[in-house]
Amino acid sequence: MKTVLVIEDDIGIQKQLKWSLPDYELVFAADRASAMSQLRRYEPAVVTLDLGLPPDAANASEGLACLNDILATQPECKVIVLTGNTDNEHALKAIALGAYDYYQKPIDVNVLSIILARAFKISELEAENRALKSAGMVSNDIIGNSEAILKACRTVEKIAPTEITTLLLGESGTGKEVFARAIHRQSPRNKKPFVAINCASIPENLLESELFGYEKGAFTGANKTTLGKIECANGGTLLLDEIGDMPLSLQAKMLRFLQERVIERVGGRQELEVDVRVICATHRNLADMVAQQSFREDLYYRISEITLTIPPLRERGHDIAVIAKALLHRFNQEFNTQVQGFSDNALQAMLAYPWPGNIRELQNKLKSAVILADSKYISAEDLGLASQQIKTDTLRKVRELAETQAIRHAYTLANGNLSKTADSLGITRPTLYALIDKYRLHDLRNTETEV
Numbered sequence: 001m002k003t004v005l006v007i008e009d010d011i012g013i014q015k016q017l018k019w020s021l022p023d024y025e026l027v028f029a030a031d032r033a034s035a036m037s038q039l040r041r042y043e044p045a046v047v048t049l050d051l052g053l054p055p056d057a058a059n060a061s062e063g064l065a066c067l068n069d070i071l072a073t074q075p076e077c078k079v080i081v082l083t084g085n086t087d088n089e090h091a092l093k094a095i096a097l098g099a100y101d102y103y104q105k106p107i108d109v110n111v112l113s114i115i116l117a118r119a120f121k122i123s124e125l126e127a128e129n130r131a132l133k134s135a136g137m138v139s140n141d142i143i144g145n146s147e148a149i150l151k152a153c154r155t156v157e158k159i160a161p162t163e164i165t166t167l168l169l170g171e172s173g174t175g176k177e178v179f180a181r182a183i184h185r186q187s188p189r190n191k192k193p194f195v196a197i198n199c200a201s202i203p204e205n206l207l208e209s210e211l212f213g214y215e216k217g218a219f220t221g222a223n224k225t226t227l228g229k230i231e232c233a234n235g236g237t238l239l240l241d242e243i244g245d246m247p248l249s250l251q252a253k254m255l256r257f258l259q260e261r262v263i264e265r266v267g268g269r270q271e272l273e274v275d276v277r278v279i280c281a282t283h284r285n286l287a288d289m290v291a292q293q294s295f296r297e298d299l300y301y302r303i304s305e306i307t308l309t310i311p312p313l314r315e316r317g318h319d320i321a322v323i324a325k326a327l328l329h330r331f332n333q334e335f336n337t338q339v340q341g342f343s344d345n346a347l348q349a350m351l352a353y354p355w356p357g358n359i360r361e362l363q364n365k366l367k368s369a370v371i372l373a374d375s376k377y378i379s380a381e382d383l384g385l386a387s388q389q390i391k392t393d394t395l396r397k398v399r400e401l402a403e404t405q406a407i408r409h410a411y412t413l414a415n416g417n418l419s420k421t422a423d424s425l426g427i428t429r430p431t432l433y434a435l436i437d438k439y440r441l442h443d444l445r446n447t448e449t450e451v
């Protein structure tokens with residue numbers, strides 16, 4: 001049975017409630033001190049509080065102080081305050097202090113039952129929400145509802161429960177790390193660490209010890225044995241960001257780790273077992289790099305058991321506006337500004353702009369626009385996109401872009417084989433050569449892997 005703490009000094013009302021609310025276990029308190037001890041004892045989700053408590057029964061000071069104490073002790077508690085039938089002022093004060101609702105005497109038990117039931121319902125929903133949040137189940141930082149993003153999210157849901165090694169591809173700033181975190185959060189490893197390392201931002205000579213750790217005395221300055229990122233991620237997930245920038249010399253060691261799940265610290269002789277799920281990400285074309293022999297083919301296949309390509313922002317259609325609005329809300333809170341939205345020309349300019357830096361660029365532009373905006377609505381000028389809104393690509397340009405992308409995509413899937421590329425595009429090989437010349441895609445010819 002659900003417990004309600006009734007803080008009420010009128011014994012008559014206590015009795016009335018006891019008999020008329022048989023669905024609840026009622027516990028009573030007649031003053032602030034006993035209210036607090038009952039609160040600690042029963043931890044009720046819902047409390048009714050008569051604001052006119054002794055020693056200030058004619059006023060609300062003791063009742064309001066009691067409300068403060070309750071919310072300080074149990075902030076999630078739903079407090080319904082009971083006031084005299086003309087006491088609007090104190091009722092509103094109580095709501096401002098954090099009371100859930102108020103009810104004016106005389107008590108109509110039918111109405112009070114409805115208020116109580118609703119308070120319990122809200123309390124249960126909030127508790128459920130808190131539980132989900134702490135279990136990491138509430139997604140998500142991935143804002144957007146374009147078909148492309150929803151498809152990527154569905155893939156995340158499918159791969160998260162597995163141990164498959166995932167390769168995230170996509171331009172800089174598209175959200176590869178955000179997706180990696182989503183995979184971790186939805187995986188059974190979500191209580192264990194998520195560790196990310198950016199292979200491009202660490203000097204080549206330090207990357208090995210950053211990843212694998214080192215033993216004391218392994219090199220000058222190695223004063224104590226230090227765990228690498230792989231060991232730090234034990235039990236959890238490791239994101240190898242910008243894997244395309246990993247030096248060839250280290251790729252062999254990484255392959256061994258991925259195959260055998262053991263590591264050796266730098267300067268160490270002992271093999272250490274580690275249990276880590278690996279996700280790799282890069283904005284580079286790894287298939288091309290394999291063809292150019294700047295990335296090991298065996299490592300490429302090992303890390304790309306499944307590949308998820310995160311679409312660039314310009315291919316997410318209306319998501320641009322959805323993300324922009326969500327970011328605007330966040331920046332308003334961060335900078336204590338009250339910008340209300342975007343002017344039409346700003347929206348048009350955002351939709352027309354190709355966003356080469358993707359969401360990171362959108363974030364930067366919005367941040368400065370929120371700070372600099374003179375009116376309540378952000379303009380294209382505030383975003384630094386004033387010249388964008390009338391720029392519509394010609395059909396020729398659109399076709400060129402689409403054909404170039406399709407050719408590069410097919411070429412990657414065909415592993416650099418031009419006959420297969422032409423086949424999959426449904427054109428002849430000479431037509432493919434003509435297109436390669438037309439769009440100056442000469443790197444495709446140079447790296448051809450077939451004989």
Ligand SMILES: Nc1ncnc2c1ncn2[C@@H]1O[C@H](COP(=O)(O)OP(=O)(O)OP(=O)(O)O)[C@@H](O)[C@H]1O
Binds near residue numbers: 143241
């Ligand atoms: N769908 C999204 N909605 C809102 N914010 C997003 C979304 N995706 C990414 N972001 C934000 O955009 C920024 C860039 O994301 P992230 O670092 O994951 O990109 P990335 O592809 O890993 O970039 P890089 O290749 O440069 O490392 C982050 O601040 C991230 O929070």
